[in-house]
Amino acid sequence: xxxxxxxxxxxxxxxxxxxxxxxxxxxxxxxxxxxxxxxxxxxxxxxxxxxxxxxxxxxxxxxxxxxxxxxxxxxxxxxxxxxxxxxxxxxxxxxxxxxxxxxxxx
Numbered sequence: 292x293x294x295x296x297x298x299x300x301x302x303x304x305x306x307x308x309x310x311x312x313x314x315x316x317x318x319x320x321x322x323x324x325x326x327x328x329x330x331x332x333x334x335x336x337x338x339x340x341x342x343x344x345x346x347x348x349x350x351x352x353x354x355x356x357x358x359x360x361x362x363x364x365x366x367x368x369x370x371x372x373x374x375x376x377x378x379x380x381x382x383x384x385x386x387x388x389x390x391x392x393x394x395x396x397x
Contacts, residue, residue: 309381319373322347341365348372 322344329340345352352372358364 309384311384312377312381315380316373316377319344319347319369319376323369344369348376351375 326340326342326344330338333340348369349372352368354368354372358368
């Protein structure tokens with residue numbers, strides 16, 4: 292394994308091991324499932340529930356505005372945006388807990 296792969300796996304482990312990031316991901320997944328169920332159940336086709344996950348994963352999900360529209364692309368962007376935001380949350384929690392001590396993971 293190269294150093295970049297070890298570094299990436301270390302970062303993913305830090306993100307997935309953080310309770311705040313996991314709670315964020317669980318809430319985003321539940322919100323996405325709810326939005327899909329509401330949109331499918333709406334016969335009129337005027338449901339705006341699918342916008343909720345987009346706004347909940349902002350600002351990362353706003354990249355969707357420049358990508359071609361498709362259901363698979365929408366889902367991929369929301370998943371990627373939630374993962375990026377969870378990584379940022381994990382990093383923030385780690386930095387705030389660390390305070391002025393050096394990072395032992397580096």
